[in-house]
Amino acid sequence: MTPLHTPQIPVVVLAGFLGSGKTTLLNHLLRNRAGNRIGVVVNDFGAIEIDAMTVAGQVGSTVSLGNGCLCCAVDASELDDYLATLTRPAARLDVIVIEASGLAEPRELVRMLLASDNPRVRYGGLVEVVDAAEFLGTRERHPEIDRHLAVADLVVLNKADRVSGAALDAVREAVAATGGGAAVVSAVHGRIDPGLLFDPVLRPEEDDTVRQLTFEDLLRDADGDADGDADHDADGDTDLGADGHAHAGHAHTAYESVSFTSDAPMDPRRLMAFLDSRPPGLYRIKGFTDFGAGDPDHTYVLHAVGGFLRFEPRPWARDEARRTQLVLIGSGIDTDALHRELAACRVPLGPEHAGPAGTRVRPDLPDVPQARRDADDELERAMWGVLRHVRRPDED
DSSP states (O other): OOOOOSOOEEEEEEEOOTTSSHHHHHHHHHHTOTTOOEEEEESOOTTSOHHHHHHHTOSOOEEEOOSSOHHHHOOHHHHHHHHHHHOOGGGOOSEEEEEOOTTOOHHHHHHHHHTOOOTTEEEEEEEEEEEGGGHHHHHHHOTTHHHHHHHOSEEEEEOGGGSOHHHHHHHHHHHHHTTOOOEEEEOSTTOBOGGGTOOOOOOTTOOSSSOOOOHHHHHHHHHHHHTTOOEEOTTSOEEOOSSTTSSTTOOOBOOEEEEEEESSOBOHHHHHHHHHTOOTTEEEEEEEEOOGGGSTTEEEEEEEETTEEEEEEEEOOTTOOOOEEEEEEESSOOHHHHHHHHHTTBOOOOGGGBOGGGOBOOTTSOSOHHHHHHHHHHHHHHHHHHHTTBOOGGGO
């Protein structure tokens, strides 16, 4: 099997009705980008500090669609044109964020992304931002919000400081009642942990000694000069500072994570059963999977966001330890239960089951040729469930 060699950039869709705090959340991500170069696609630059981003040269690229709703103004091929601008290798982007207008139809945006012909992008999740204080009024004016919540991968209950604990719980219950199973986190001033959406990037040229002044540095300096004065942005939210750690009561929203490592290969059928029945609140899964005899030549890079799943096979590196390493991220998840479920997906192996040249064989089979052939056929069929989530060359 020929693995993919084209690096893929996650594309995150940021949606929500007017006034929910999308721009505030986006500005927070840009200020706390964890070393990532972020490209943005916006309907209107509004309160995003485009001039500062351009001067700092740290956000990478921006594409403005002007006024209008993205899902109505462009189709999938046109969106590909915009993404092509942002995915040029020279841009060196790590993440792309699409901030949709307040009236955008999230399902259509997701459809266009999944239909993209750009081999350099992959779906990074739909984040729906909700104004917790105005949820009931928004729901009355826009009953379609239930449909939006049902397709979201992550729901951010913003402005949580403006409602009581009981009211916030009621909003959570209403979101859960839509049946989408999205992870739900609360936030103040859009401050979610960027680790929910993307991984930190450490660049060799950006160490702690001599490095280029970054966008984050500029904004932190500006916030320090402002001496605590509050700014109001286009979403009607109030931003009291640049970083989520500097102000009491405004720390990054917490989330849970599970780290799973196995030296035994994973049973493809069991693992796919686990992935097909992910519990509500589990937002992201990333890592590397060893399917042992199912494909002894490759490790499988796993990306899962909400209901989206993608495997990317790549050859084992010389002397690379053959193991599975996964990280699961979510909110309100049972970490112990997830670890147990993953452990149950392993193929039981011991040292006596190692095959020639480092290959490994099924330990539970007699040394009978027909039994081995039947087992190989069964393992090949089990891998079909994995391979249907591998991007085919004709999709590039």
